[in-house]
Amino acid sequence: MITLTENAAKQIKTLRNDQDAAGKPLRIYVEAGDCSGMQYGVAFDDKHDDDEVVEQDGVEVVIDPMSANFLKGSVIDYIDSLQGSGFQIKNPNVQSSCGCGKSFH
Numbered sequence: 153m154i155t156l157t158e159n160a161a162k163q164i165k166t167l168r169n170d171q172d173a174a175g176k177p178l179r180i181y182v183e184a185g186d187c188s189g190m191q192y193g194v195a196f197d198d199k200h201d202d203d204e205v206v207e208q209d210g211v212e213v214v215i216d217p218m219s220a221n222f223l224k225g226s227v228i229d230y231i232d233s234l235q236g237s238g239f240q241i242k243n244p245n246v247q248s249s250c251g252c253g254k255s256f257h
Contacts, residue, residue, distance in 0.1 A: 156211065161210065176196040176197060178186045222243070228241055
């Protein structure tokens with residue numbers, strides 16, 4: 153389904169501890185919005201029966217069925233640079249993205 157880099161897994165663990173979200177998986181989702189039509193979102197959330205579940209490097213990520221269609225084959229990384237930090241989703245299904253890098257089509 154998706155792959156997490158080692159950096160992404162470490163950051164998920166750190167954020168889970170910082171946000172007092174023990175026991176909750178990270179949800180990665182796709183929703184309508186921004187300039188290119190769709191955007192990514194991440195949040196600690198409860199697992200639902202129809203979620204796709206990815207367990208890697210001691211973290212659990214859940215994806216709803218609609219988002220799974222858009223995210224199939226994606227690599228989730230965490231980047232920390234002078235230009236900013238955050239999760240980066242390398243998605244082979246994206247046809248085009250906006251200049252801000254936050255939305256895609």
